[in-house]
Every structure is written in structure tokens, then in C-alpha cells.
Amino acid sequence: MKGTYLGEFEEIILLTAAVLEEAYGNAILEEIELRTTRKVNLSAVHSSLHRLEKKGFLKSRKGEATPVRGGKRKKYYAITPFGVSALEDIKKLREGLWSSISPGLLKKYNP
Amino acid sequence: MTETPPRWIANILSVLCPEHLKDEIEGDFIEHYHHLRNHKNKLTADRKAFGFVLFSAPKLISQRKYSSPNHLDMLKSYILVALRNLRKHMAYSLLNVLGLAISLTACLLIGLYVYHEFSFDKFHKDVERIYRVNMGFNSSQGSETIYLTPTAVLPALKREFDEVEEGVRLYYIGGFSAVTVQKDEDVNQEKQFFYTDSTFFSVFDFKLISGNREECLKKPRSMVIPEDVALRYFGSVDILNETLKVNGFDYTITGVLENIPDNSHFQFRFLSSFSTLRQAKQEIWGSANYSTYVKLKAGANKNTIGQELANKVNEQLKNDLGGYSLDFELVPVTDIHLYSEIADEMQPQNSIGYIYVLLIVGLMILVVACINYMNLATARSMERTKEVGMRKVVGAQRIQVFNQFMGESTIIVLLSTILSLILASLVLEPFNNLAAKSFTFDTIISLEVLSVLVLIVILVSVLAGAYPSVVLSSFSPETALKGNFQVSRKGSFTRKLLVIFQFSISLCLLVGSIVVKSQLSFMQNKRLGYNRANVIVLPAGRFVTNRYEQIKTALEQKAEVTGVSIATESLVNVGGGYSLDVPGMLDNSLSVNAVSTGIDFIKNMELNLLAGREFNAADLVNVQVEERDKRKYAFVINQEVCRNLFLDPLDVIGTKVSLNGREGEITGVIEDFHSTSLHRAITPMVLFVEADYYNALFVRIQPENIQNTLLALEDTWKELVPEQPFIFEFMDDQYDAMYRAEERLSNVFFVFSTLAVIIAGFGLLGLVSFSVRQRSKEIGVRKVLGASVLSIISLLNKDFAKLVLVAFILALPLAWWVVNSWLQDFAYKIELSPVSFILAAFILLAMAVITVSFQSFKAANTNPTETLKSE
Numbered sequence: 014m015k016g017t018y019l020g021e022f023e024e025i026i027l028l029t030a031a032v033l034e035e036a037y038g039n040a041i042l043e044e045i046e047l048r049t050t051r052k053v054n055l056s057a058v059h060s061s062l063h064r065l066e067k068k069g070f071l072k073s074r075k076g077e078a079t080p081v082r083g084g085k086r087k088k089y090y091a092i093t094p095f096g097v098s099a100l101e102d103i104k105k106l107r108e109g110l111w112s113s114i115s116p117g118l119l120k121k122y123n124p
Numbered sequence: 125m126t127e128t129p130p131r132w133i134a135n136i137l138s139v140l141c142p143e144h145l146k147d148e149i150e151g152d153f154i155e156h157y158h159h160l161r162n163h164k165n166k167l168t169a170d171r172k173a174f175g176f177v178l179f180s181a182p183k184l185i186s187q188r189k190y191s192s193p194n195h196l197d198m199l200k201s202y203i204l205v206a207l208r209n210l211r212k213h214m215a216y217s218l219l220n221v222l223g224l225a226i227s228l229t230a231c232l233l234i235g236l237y238v239y240h241e242f243s244f245d246k247f248h249k250d251v252e253r254i255y256r257v258n259m260g261f262n263s264s265q266g267s268e269t270i271y272l273t274p275t276a277v278l279p280a281l282k283r284e285f286d287e288v289e290e291g292v293r294l295y296y297i298g299g300f301s302a303v304t305v306q307k308d309e310d311v312n313q314e315k316q317f318f319y320t321d322s323t324f325f326s327v328f329d330f331k332l333i334s335g336n337r338e339e340c341l342k343k344p345r346s347m348v349i350p351e352d353v354a355l356r357y358f359g360s361v362d363i364l365n366e367t368l369k370v371n372g373f374d375y376t377i378t379g380v381l382e383n384i385p386d387n388s389h390f391q392f393r394f395l396s397s398f399s400t401l402r403q404a405k406q407e408i409w410g411s412a413n414y415s416t417y418v419k420l421k422a423g424a425n426k427n428t429i430g431q432e433l434a435n436k437v438n439e440q441l442k443n444d445l446g447g448y449s450l451d452f453e454l455v456p457v458t459d460i461h462l463y464s465e466i467a468d469e470m471q472p473q474n475s476i477g478y479i480y481v482l483l484i485v486g487l488m489i490l491v492v493a494c495i496n497y498m499n500l501a502t503a504r505s506m507e508r509t510k511e512v513g514m515r516k517v518v519g520a521q522r523i524q525v526f527n528q529f530m531g532e533s534t535i536i537v538l539l540s541t542i543l544s545l546i547l548a549s550l551v552l553e554p555f556n557n558l559a560a561k562s563f564t565f566d567t568i569i570s571l572e573v574l575s576v577l578v579l580i581v582i583l584v585s586v587l588a589g590a591y592p593s594v595v596l597s598s599f600s601p602e603t604a605l606k607g608n609f610q611v612s613r614k615g616s617f618t619r620k621l622l623v624i625f626q627f628s629i630s631l632c633l634l635v636g637s638i639v640v641k642s643q644l645s646f647m648q649n650k651r652l653g654y655n656r657a658n659v660i661v662l663p664a665g666r667f668v669t670n671r672y673e674q675i676k677t678a679l680e681q682k683a684e685v686t687g688v689s690i691a692t693e694s695l696v697n698v699g700g701g702y703s704l705d706v707p708g709m710l711d712n713s714l715s716v717n718a719v720s721t722g723i724d725f726i727k728n729m730e731l732n733l734l735a736g737r738e739f740n741a742a743d744l745v746n747v748q749v750e751e752r753d754k755r756k757y758a759f760v761i762n763q764e765v766c767r768n769l770f771l772d773p774l775d776v777i778g779t780k781v782s783l784n785g786r787e788g789e790i791t792g793v794i795e796d797f798h799s800t801s802l803h804r805a806i807t808p809m810v811l812f813v814e815a816d817y818y819n820a821l822f823v824r825i826q827p828e829n830i831q832n833t834l835l836a837l838e839d840t841w842k843e844l845v846p847e848q849p850f851i852f853e854f855m856d857d858q859y860d861a862m863y864r865a866e867e868r869l870s871n872v873f874f875v876f877s878t879l880a881v882i883i884a885g886f887g888l889l890g891l892v893s894f895s896v897r898q899r900s901k902e903i904g905v906r907k908v909l910g911a912s913v914l915s916i917i918s919l920l921n922k923d924f925a926k927l928v929l930v931a932f933i934l935a936l937p938l939a940w941w942v943v944n945s946w947l948q949d950f951a952y953k954i955e956l957s958p959v960s961f962i963l964a965a966f967i968l969l970a971m972a973v974i975t976v977s978f979q980s981f982k983a984a985n986t987n988p989t990e991t992l993k994s995e
Binding site for chain 1: 128146147148149150151152153154155156158159175176179180183
């Protein structure tokens with residue numbers, strides 16, 4: 014399904030947005046950097062958020078303005094039911110695949 | 125203290141970022157920067173901030189389309205509306221676009237023509253320093269200027285004046301009679317044959333492909349030819365030291381030129397060395413057959429040179445000049461083609477007057493098409509009042525509505541321009557024939573033309589679009605939207621005025637066309653005093669002159685030939701100038717035209733003898749006496765000479781006269797005949813017999829079966845004069861050729877007045893159909909009340925017929941003045957009769973009536989229930 018395809022980075026953004034109570038650009042960025050220790054570009058976060066919103070996985074609302082933002086309002090994102098089902102689909106797919114791997118193989122590399 | 129990103133990065137982001145994303149993106153950005161500054165140093169933070177802007181830029185720019193409506197969006201909407209309107213009113217749009225395209229095509233072609241005419245001779249290097257020496261004769265009779273000078277002028281100029289850098293003489297032998305050029309079996313009569321000094325290439329810039337610029341014209345019988353002639357005779361350009369036979373002598377090719385540009389005022393196919401001629405070795409003041417060109421040093425004054433030369437020459441020749449004085453004028457070589465006042469140029473040139481006429485005609489046609497646009501646009505404005513009202517209600521300012529309609533006119537003009545380019549390339553071939561040019565498609569799409577076209581597009585858009593745009597943008601929204609908006613009386617008055625103006629222009633062009641055409645046919649059919657019908661003229665060189673008696677006898681034996689004669693030139697356009705001395709009667713000599721003829725010339729040309737006798741064989745014997753001073757000439761004069769002598773034709777017989785030293789007496793008087801174009805009055809004319817040399821052989825043939833006669837003559841000719849091909853001209857054609865300029869003008873007027881009438885017709889068609897639609901209810905009511913179809917048609921016709929009438933009254937004085945001043949150029953001209961004017965008005969009226977009736981017939985036949993059912 015082309016329209017609902019989720020890239021790896023998008024999946025992480027979507028999951029992070031689901032984890033955080035107040036998910037806006039910077040919060041998501043910091044959360045990901047914290048959990049993955051990988052360097053993330055803010056512009057990449059923005060473009061993914063916009064893309065996910067357009068696809069209907071996320072919805073957004075305007076939040077409050079703070080001085081540290083130069084008086085600009087935050088934009089909070091929240092996951093939609095469609096986003097949840099997409100994540101579940103992926104999870105199911107992965108679990109299916111995991112369960113199909115022979116237990117012997119896993120034990121061999123991961124004792 | 126919060127750390128803020130560097131201002132310049134923030135500014136870039138602020139410009140890039142669309143309004144609706146500003147909160148999120150800019151806010152996150154500032155916060156992110158602050159966060160970075162808390163953990164990293166300033167440099168890293170700045171780098172990251174800049175990276176952010178850089179990476180976000182493409183996405184942000186592509187998101188800008190969601191920004192609020194701006195000028196670009198309005199423009200898009202304007203174009204959309206304009207195109208929809210064009211499509212919706214296909215017929216109107218077609219009339220508009222087609223009319224404009226036709227007129228633009230006309231203007232484009234005229235522009236090309238004029239541009240080319242103004243480019244004449246400009247290709248020479250330092251052309252502003254190159255002059256031709258014109259010579260003027262002044263006497264008590266008046267003065268005459270010719271482009272020819274004696275051989276001695278150039279050496280005198282070079283000796284006496286330091287300012288003369290270089291000079292060259294041209295002897296256009298082809299102007300007198302054609303030259304026989306032969307390559308093996310290939311024998312041709314060539315007219316464009318010049319002899320010239322070896323300094324030719326130091327004055328003129330014709331490009332040599334091979335040969336030496338300084339040396340190629342030095343040796344006698346050397347010859348330079350252009351590429352096309354080389355290919356014609358040799359099939360190759362690699363022909364140095366090859367030979368061609370010219371009038372029986374071998375000439376060596378010493379150079380090959382690039383093709384002669386067609387914007388050179390003299391066109392040549394052969395250029396031979398002046399040293400070939402025996403005249404070259406002497407400096408003679410006596411006969412003026414050579415055109416002299418000089419290149420002056422920078423800063424030299426041409427007027428003083430001419431003046432001083434005249435003074436010196438008049439002083440030197442005081443005793444030989446008789447009652448004459450000479451003057452010399454240096455004319456810029458670039459002025460020869462358009463500004464020469466010499467009637468008989470070396471080769472036919474144009475005149476600036478015709479260029480102006482053409483420009484004006486082109487402009488008029490453009491104006492007619494612009495008026496069409498104005499009228500149709502304002503007439504249709506009623507349909508667009510609601511649109512304008514709506515636009516204004518939602519906040520459009522007047523200037524915005526104005527711009528919108530200006531834009532629409534630009535679109536129409538742009539479409540027409542594209543169409544006109546296509547049209548121009550389609551009619552290029554016929555236009556080239558009409559104008560005697562060789563433009564190609566490449567000329568049309570050249571950079572100069574296209575850039576001028578862009579200018580025209582702007583100009584015409586403004587010219588045609590400004591008025592309707594002002595009118596349309598002036599509607600006030602409340603009246604416009606109320607529903608029963610009527611186009612104001614003032615608008616329809618302006619429209620009528622424009623139509624009258626349009627009709628006046630068409631009328632002027634039509635009158636011009638009719639008058640030029642009738643003057644042309646007057647000239648072509650004028651009885652000249654001799655009979656030019658059914659005469660063929662052959663060039664008579666050495667071969668013909670030597671064998672004249674034999675040729676005459678052989679040809680006259682044929683039943684198809686009614687007579688043969690010979691002379692120095694054809695009577696169609698006599699150039700030879702002489703001076704006639706009548707001792708005891710005239711103090712000063714009389715300047716006359718004279719032709720030396722064979723003894724049967726008068727009979728053969730069917731000249732009308734009034735007194736005395738024709739030439740006879742004794743006259744010929746008398747001039748062939750060995751000692752020059754014992755020769756006795758017989759002269760036949762025309763009435764004009766008698767008038768100058770204040771003598772009756774009968775009394776003048778036997779008077780002793782001398783023609784340039786030829787002593788003799790007047791033996792006959794002939795009726796005046798036209799010996800040159802009808803631009804000029806009949807001059808004193810003398811015919812005499814002299815067995816010296818001739819240039820033209822005349823064969824009068826039976827008018828029936830000319831094709832067979834010519835074939836039979838050719839066979840005989842080949843036996844008699846094998847050296848010269850049987851190439852001839854009809855005297856009729858020679859005569860008509862003198863009026864090429866008038867013929868061209870007549871064609872041009874015909875084409876363009878037709879165009880103007882057609883375009884005006886387009887406009888009328890649009891206006892009528894509009895007015896019919898506007899009055900559909902009125903027509904319906906009239907029909908219900910019993911009006912006939914005919915009465916309704918005439919009702920609509922009356923309005924437009926009135927306009928034609930007003931236009932006629934307005935255009936009358938202007939048209940009369942223009943054609944009358946044109947006719948002043950002719951010594952013999954048609955009487956300007958009202959018929960031409962009435963005919964023009966009638967043609968226009970007919971066009972108007974047909975157009976109007978065509979539209980109104982439909983309206984008059986509509987069932988009134990159709991138009992009256994809704995209210």
C-alpha cells in the first residue's frame with residue numbers, strides 16, 4: 014500500500030509522537046536524540062511531521078507561545094487512530110517475521 | 125538571557141517561510157538554537173542553524189503556494205478570464221486577431237522593405253566619405269544635372285585637391301547597349317557591364333574571393349566577376365586567368381568577387397579595366413559618359429571642393445563652353461538610392477517620397493486595425509459590466525481593472541503577432557515579386573525584426589487597449605450590477621467617430637489607388653507621336669552596324685517584317701544631349717536631344733512629317749566625305765525647336781545650323797513626340813544621319829502570329845549575325861519599364877487599400893452584429909407591428925451609410941490634395957475628375973452595405989417571438 018508506507022525514520026517519529034504528551038518539533042528531536050544517540054536534523058523532523066500529517070497518521074493543534082521561542086506558538090502533534098493502526102500493522106508484520114525465525118538460529122547468535 | 129540565532133539567518137528563514145508555517149518552523153528554530161547554545165559553542169550552533177535553513181529551504185519554497193493570494197495569482201486569473209472570453213466570443217476574437225494580424229503583416233513587410241531601402245550602400249567601409257560627382261549644365265534655357273562627368277574630372281580632382289584620398293571612374297557601357305559575352309558556344313548579351321579604374325577597390329568595399337585588390341584591374345582586358353556570374357559561365361569560382369570573349373576580344377579573369385549585395389546602388393555582373401578603353405589614356409572634357417566617385421579624407425568639405433572645381437573648370441574651358449557654365453556637386457553615395465534628384469539614374473533607384481508613402485500607408489492600416497479593436501472592445505463592454513462590477517465590489521481598484529483589460533489587449537496583440545509572423549512567411553514570395561526584393565524566412569525571424577516586433581506589440585497594445593480599458597474600468601459597481609446598464613451615448617459617439625476615421629483612411633487609400641492606376645494606364649496608352657507597337661529592338665554593336673544594309677535587305681524580304689531601321693538609341697527614352705547653334709538667329713546655343721539614325725528611321729517609326737522631307741541616300745553620302753569640314757549634314761527637327769526659333773515649320777526649312785560642330789541645314793520638321801517619360805515635357809529634338817555608329821536596330825513586324833515571326837526571325841538572324849545572339853526587347857516593354865516605379869506604387873496601393881477596406885469590413889461586421897443584438901427587441905417590436913424585412917435591413921444600413929457619407933466629406937480634401945500633389949510630378953497627366961472620388965466612395969459604401977445587410981438580414985428574419993419572449 015503506497016499511501017500508507019512508513020519509512021524507518023517516519024516510524025520512529027510517529028512512535029515518539031505517540032510516546033510524548035506534548036509532541037512538537039523540538040521535543041521530538043530531543044527525545045529521539047536521547048533514545049537513539051543519533052544526530053537528527055530539525056528540518057528532517059519538520060518535513061517528516063508534515064508528511065505524516067498529510068498522510069493522516071498525525072493530527073495537530075496550536076499550542077502556547079513561550080519567550081524562548083521568540084513569541085511563536087508551538088504546534089503539537091498527536092497520533093490519529095489511523096496512525097495507531099499503521100503502527101500496529103508494522104508491529105504485527107515484524108512479530109510475524111520474528112516468530113517465523115527458527116529458535117535455534119536466534120540462540121546461536123544471541124545466547 | 126536567551127540566545128537568539130544570528131539575525132541574517134533568521135531573516136533568510138523569515139523570507140523563505142510561508143506565513144502559515146511561521147509559528148511552528150520559526151518557533152522551533154529559535155528554541156532549537158537556544159538549546160544548542162546551551163550545550164555547544166556559538167560556531168557549532170550557527171553552523172547547525174544555517175544547515176537547518178539550508179535543508180528546509182526547498183520544502184519551504186515549495187510550500188509557498190499555500191500562501192495568501194498575491195499579484196501572481198491575480199495575473200493568472202486575468203489570463204484565464206481573457207482566454208475564456210476569447211473562446212466564448214470566438215467570432216469577435218477571430219475578427220480582432222485576424223484584422224490585427226493582417227495589418228501587422230503588412231506593417232512587418234513594409235518595415236522590412238523600408239529597412240532594406242535605407243541600408244543601400246552602407247556596407248562600404250568609410251561610406252560617409254565616399255561621394256559621387258554630379259555635373260550640372262547651366263544656360264539661359266535653364267539647368268540640368270546629370271550623374272555623368274567627362275574623363276578629365278577625376279584626374280583634375282586628384283591633382284588639385286589634397287582632400288581627395290582616392291577616386292574611381294565607372295563607365296557603364298551596358299547602359300548604352302548590351303555587350304556580347306561568349307564562352308565557347310555559350311553566347312549572351314550582358315547589360316551589367318562596367319569599365320572602371322584600378323583604384324575601384326580602394327573606394328568601394330566589394331569582397332574579393334580571389335585575385336589581388338590593387339592589381340586585378342590594371343592591365344587592359346582584365347576582368348573581375350562576381351561568384352554567381354563565375355558559376356554561370358564556368359561552373360566554378362576557381363577561374364583565375366581563364367578567358368571570356370567580350371565583343372569578340374579575349375578578356376582575362378583576374379579576380380572573383382563575392383556576390384554583389386542587392387543593396388548596392390549599382391549592380392554589375394562584369395567589371396573590366398578602364399585601361400582597355402582608349403578614352404582612358406586621354407583627359408577629355410568633351411563627352412560626359414563616366415560616373416566619377418571620390419573618397420575624401422576625413423573632415424574634408426565636399427561643398428568647397430565642388431565649388432572650386434567648377435570655378436577652375438569654367439575658367440579653363442571658357443572658350444569652348446559657349447553659353448554654358450558647369451557646376452559640380454559631390455553627393456554622398458548613400459544618398460543616391462533614395463535622394464537622387466536626377467531623373468535618369470545609371471540604374472533605376474527609388475525615391476524617398478515613395479518610402480514615406482509606404483510608411484504612411486502601413487501606419488494607416490495599423491490604425492484601422494487598432495480602431496477595430498477599440499470599437500469591438502468598447503461595444504462589447506456591456507457584456508462585461510457585471511464582471512467589472514463584481515471585481516470592484518470585492519475590492520478591485522480602478523487601476524487593477526484597467527490593468528486587466530490592458531493585459532487582454534496585450535494577449536490579443538501577442539496572438540496576432542504570432543499569426544502575422546506565419547502570415548508574413550506565407551506571403552513572402554508574392555511580396556518579393558511586388559517589391560522586387562529577395563527576403564527570406566530568416567530575414568523575418570532575425571533579431572532586429574523580432575526586437576522591433578516586441579516594440580510594436582507594446583505600442584499597439586497601448587494604442588488599442590488604452591481607450592477600452594479606461595472605459596471599462598470607469599463603470600461604477602452599483603449601476604453595473606443593477607442590471608439595466610446601458611452603454612452611454614458618449615461611448616457610441618466615440619465609436620462612430622472612430623469608424624468615420626477608419627472609413628476616411630480607407631477612402632484616401634482607395635482614391636490613391638484609383639488615381640495612380642488611371643495615371644499609369646493613361647501613360648501606358650498615351651499616343652506618343654510615334655508608333656511603338658510591334659517593334660522589336662535589338663542591340664546593334666559592331667557586327668550589326670557593319671552589316672546593316674545586308675541585314676535590312678534580308679529581313680525586309682520577309683512578309684512578316686514591315687520595316688527595319690537603325691539609330692543610336694530607342695525613341696522610348698532619348699538621353700543624348702547636344703547643343704544646336706543657329707547662327708544669326710540665336711545668341712546662345714540651344715540644348716537639344718538628338719538621335720543619329722538610318723535614312724529610313726522616320727518612316728519606320730511612323731513619325732509625322734509636317735514640312736520638308738525625310739532623309740535620303742544623298743544625305744548619307746554627304747556625311748561620309750573623307751574631309752570632316754566638307755561634310756554636309758541634314759537635320760530633321762521637331763516643332764519644339766521651331767518654337768524656340770520663333771519660326772513656322774514651313775519657314776524653317778533650309779536654315780543653316782550646327783550641331784556640336786556638325787554643319788548642315790534643316791531639311792524637315794516632324795510633329796512633337798514624347799521622347800522620354802511623361803514626367804517631363806517635350807524637349808527640342810533633332811534627328812540626323814551619321815554613318816558613324818549605332819546602338820539599336822528596330823524591326824517592325826506584323827501584329828499577327830508574333831510567336832512564329834520571332835522564330836523565323838531568329839533563324840535568319842543566326843545566319844546574318846552569328847556572333848550576336850537573337851536577344852531583343854519589345855519597344856512596348858521598354859516604354860512600360862520606364863514606369864516601373866509608378867506600376868509598383870499602383871500595385872502597392874491596390875494591395876494595401878484592399879487590405880484596409882477588408883480590415884475595416886471586419887470591424888464593421890463586429891459592430892453591426894453587436895448593434896443587431898443590442899436592438900433585437902426593437903427589431904422584434906417593429907416586426908410585430910408589421911415592419912417588412914427590407915425596411916429593417918435599410919433601418920440598420922442607414923446608420924452606417926451616414927458614416928460613409930461623413931467620412932467621404934472629411935476625406936475628400938485630404939485625398940484630393942495628396943493625389944493632386946503626386947500628379948504635379950508629371951508634365952502630362954490625367955485630369956482629376958470627381959469620378960475617382962465617387963468610385964472610391966461607392967466601393968466603400970458597397971462594402972459597408974454588404975456587410976451590414978449580411979448581418980441584419982439574419983436579424984430581420986428572426987421570429988419576433990424569439991427575441992420578445994423573455995423580459
